[in-house]
Amino acid sequence: MPGAKVFIDTNVLVYSHDRKSPDKSQRALAWLESLGTRDCAQTNLQVLNELTYVLLRKKWFDSPTTVFAIVDRFAILGNDPLNPADVEFARALHLKTVYSWWDCLLLASAIDLKCRYFLSEDLHDGHAIEGLTIINPFLHTADKILAL
Template sequence: MKDKAFIDTNIFVYLYSSDETTKQKQAFAVFERYECLTSMQVLHEFSNVCVKKLKMPVENIKLALDELLNAFAAVSVDDEIIKYALDLHKKYGFSYYDCVMLASALAHGCKYFISEDLTDKQVIENQLTIKNIFV
């Protein structure tokens, strides 16, 4: 059985970016190694990066979203996640939006949080280990 991992926005961006082929290969490997999930928040952020940074046509972004949603679950953010995120923000000092993702990962039983933005190997709430696959 694969460990469950929450996937942050930047990992998805590398899947669809042609500029970072090494990171793209590493990002693809994540999906083979873990049972992956993400949140609707991440898909919003991904779409925004595709529009602004990658300059992808809207139809291609829609196709990418379909691919991602067919590959694994994207959980919603509810009031309990928001409150949990505020507690994590107070305790750890991460940005609020990072805490929303961390709270989502914790609430859905993830063992790993895959991102390049947070401190590699840091453990949150004695349950969730941040993993930067690019270090």
């Protein structure tokens, strides 16, 4: 769908820097490039903090300063914190779905940001919640999904 906003989950950003999984890294980078070209990517502060934690823990980079610079570049996609309405909606999602609390917070944020798609390897591909459809970036290309 042209112009549709896409919320990017942490795992996609992590894979974009993963040297041990070159196929997934290439797919994640292709998605990010396509979303950047279309100016339709979204994320939030929770994702940026999760990304920081994972990159620091994996020690793929020479210093924490490098990790912080990487995360800061992704902040252009969104760095708003969750709000109380997001938390309340996440509670309702958690009661209705099989998703973890942390994933429900991200789903609630994506819905609040009026995203059409939620890009994640961790959730059920094709599952629709409140107008938001989960897309596994390793099963689909951006061109295929965003052209619909």
